[in-house]
Amino acid sequence: MPNITLSIPPGVYEKMKKHKEVKWSEVARKAIIEYLEKLEEGELEVSSEELLEELGEDFVKDLESIPDEKFEEYYKKAREAEWKRLKSFMTRTY
Template identity: 50%
Template structure:
């Protein structure tokens, strides 16, 4: 198994020291494994997708437009 070293903020380290019963290396290892699994799943989904970048941009623009319309309506309803 490979060792990995990384920095964490001092505040997080202080909080971790309050719980010496927790195996923090296992928590980090589990989080990394889960992140990689999610990344691989996303890559698999994307590899099978027929959407083009233009399609994604169009869908995103439509979502933003509808969200803005909903926000405006709710603001008007509050008046």
């Protein structure tokens, strides 16, 4: 199973340390699965602003620190990858 790293505010971490009986990775895993299910069922529409707020200030600062040239490069790569994905999907379904 792949691993991910989460950043949380120090105050939340201190509270989590007080509850060593809780398997926090399981709590996070279940929350992510539930969130994905809601997204896939169309129950959850998230605006860019809401998503950035949920991801936190550190993420926003990291995002803002990306130079425009790098952002443009990443965007072009993502656009090309999405085009290839759609093209292969369209080829398979017709």
